[in-house]
Amino acid sequence: MNASGFTTRLVALTRKETRQMLRDRSNLIVGLLLPVVLILLFGYGLSLDVKHARIAVVQEDSSPTARQTVAGLQGSTYLSPVWISTMDEAERMIRAGETDAILRVPADFSRQLAAGNGRVQLLLNGVDSTTASAIDGYVAGALAVPAQQAADRAGNKPAGTASVAIVQRTWFNEPGESTWYFVPGLIVLVMTLIGAFLTSMLVAREWERGTLESLFVTPVRPLELVLSKLAPYIIVGAIDLAMCLLAAKFLFKVPMLGSLWVIIVASMLYLMVSLALGLYISAATKNQFAASQVALLASFMPAMMLSGFVFDLRNVPVVIQVISHLLPATHFMSLIKTLFMAGDIWPGIWKSCGVLLLYTVVLVAATRRKLRKSLE
């Protein structure tokens, strides 16, 4: 068959796919509305940061020194201290979940401090260990400042205590905002979504409705079927990518240290992998229900749980690490996070893009094989 036949058929099939996509409202809801919901949900609704943690302060020593010591708690946006009169009341509050921590300044605090032995008690609600350790850090920081100032004013360094001051600074995500960390990952999630929920239906639907049998007896080639099914969804993916990038830049003000074009090329490459994976699942299952279940389990869930989107992969067992490195999402996740927060680091870019390209080629070839014109 000559090249013009190929183009005619590809154009005809692509037009058909585009019409079908546009006429099915649920496609547009999943393809365009769901990404918006995800952007807002992950951008505003989800955060690992602990802000305004509730802390009950039981000030049993009301001397000016003691007051001075805990005064630092009030200036912080991370902590909302409440002064409680008795320890019993504070304990009741932590049990009832009304506070996340108790800071107890014992009655003999000033005396002990003067003796160089000032101690306060911090009780943390360890149910949520991430919040607990964050509060620990905040409280230590808040108490350290006035203590340092007091020491400076006194001008007398305690003899024999060599103090090491840690000057801390976080690179790549300086304010430690988890939004900065989530939003690049969101691009991975949205790109995965289109493949998992939209293209995974395409071939299975044609099997179920019997339309493939009629298509098979035309001069159409399997590759034309695959390409025509990818084309309209690449556009949808590009729109979603644009929305993600705009939201990242203007809504969440996430820094983009890497070049925009590299981010776009890498994202489109991953989009191809995701779409092709959806198509492959669809062609292999031949059933819309099975296809959506498999796509959810094999593509969307792992992209969320195992790609390093939320959980650091170095902390997971080796088996899970191996599995997660088989996922294209993991490669793209580390690439996109690096691109956003560290910049164009070329060796990593080449490697990850190479992996994604390989996935695309393999999946398209496999789908084409599954669409061999045979009913067997």
Add this chain to the structure above:
Amino acid sequence: MNETVIAADLRKTFIGPDGKPFAAIDEVSLAVRAGELTALVGPDGAGKTTLMRMMAGLLKPDAGTLRVLGTDVAAAPQAVQNRISYMPQRFGLYEDLSVQENLDLYADLHGVPLELRRERFSRMLEMTDMARFTARPAGKLSGGMKQKLGLACTLVRSPDLLILDEPSVGVDPLSRRDLWKIVQQLVDEEKLSVIVSTAYMDEAERCGKVFVFHHGRLLAEGSPETLRGRARGLTFTARPPEGTPARDLQARLIDRPDLVIDAVPSGGDVRFIRRATGDDPRLAELLHDAPATPRPEELEDAFMMLLREHGKERGHAEPANGNDSAPQVAINGDKGEPVIVVRDLVRKFGDFTAVASTSFEVARGEIFGLLGPNGAGKTTTFRMLCGLLPATSGHLEVAGLDLRRARAEARGRIGYVSQKFSLYGNLSVRENLEFFAGAYGLRGAALKARVAASLNQFDLDPASRSGLLPAGYKQRLAMATGLIHEPDILFLDEPTSGIDPLARRTFWRTITSLAAHGVTIIVTTHFMEEAEYCDRIAIQDAGKLLALGTPHQVRQQAAGSGARDMNSAFIAIVEQGREPHGATP
């Protein structure tokens, strides 16, 4: 080239649902002549679709050779596909695309040049009478229209060979006639070679050559005339004595397989095929009060003979349905009193009227047939009668109970056998029966007794897996579950679609004997000849009741149009009903 398709020792094996391999096509050799209509006939599961898919290059034969248009199709499927047009049983129309968009898509895929296309499209749209609907989404067309559009899409270019797989299945008689008109026109005008598979003998009768298949084997081939010759001298019509329904005589004849090969009620008489020519005192005795006259043999007769012979050869002929095997359901009450009363029944869906002001009564022990083209409102009427769908207005009384007030109670008095096999496929026959008996409130010893009686009545093996039963046995099981609670009224929705003619005979024998025992039967069917088993029939179209009466009266109503059989009577009545309003899509 004189032959379009040549097959030699062709074989194709599949793995059945029970895990065992079975031959869908078994050592088939045939040659199909070019330039004429060729029919592949046979009941469901005969292997027609498998053979056609192999011709279209979609399945590879396991053994033997298959040459289509001179090319070995297994070796070069694309070369064959570029020259043939194939319409699968379920043609792949894109329901969300319009009629025109579907046509364009297939024209593009076949690379039909634009100048040729305009002429071809207008011809196709004219033949299918769809020029008015080009902008309508294919999903919004009626079943018959969809099928016509499928044919048009298949024929966007002029192929060297057209393969049609059961184009008229599930299509009402009117659309069926239109489809055939199109095909016939193409054969006459373009000398097109067409291979068509069908379960309808009147369609095979139009073809130049007929191949008869059963269980993957080619039973016979020849022109309709030569095939008909097999039944020469054996075909008769018997007239039942005044006042008795034809189906009683039919039952009497078909219960004697030693003398009679086949018998069906038709036009108030019974058409039958006797086993041998010559005088047989036993046959004369069987027919004593029903004078028999010879009638010309038809393809249907030859077909039934072939199936019966082959069925016996394979050793699983349907058991002879003697009087003793008739279901023993005894219902008290007089025959003749109405058990279903429908007055001014209306059902609307939004502003669409599915059933418009319909009234009829059904008497106890009557077999009442509900006929109509696709979308006529049959299913809606049926669902209202079963209490599955509330009526918009009107009076509806079933078994003496007002369906508006005592729906649950009324349901306990009716049995329902749905169109699709709606039993649990992975449960055994016994488990299914026990479940449905329980669902109808039977318990303990009563349940055990009913299940045992049903198994016996319908000759079912309690241990076999329901999903793996052959179609005819599935049908029996469905009937058994519908009757498990000994209902007064049995509703059957398209009960015989998808089962072979032999199983259909057995099935109707069961129905007629149920009616004889006082069970009222309401049945929908698209096999018009089956209307002859009914005491009375109603013909519905576009929600309206067009005809109501005995099959004889309905034929009389259509007599002006020269309708002889039920099929043409049906077409005439529906067309008369549509005329004043102009054709509706």
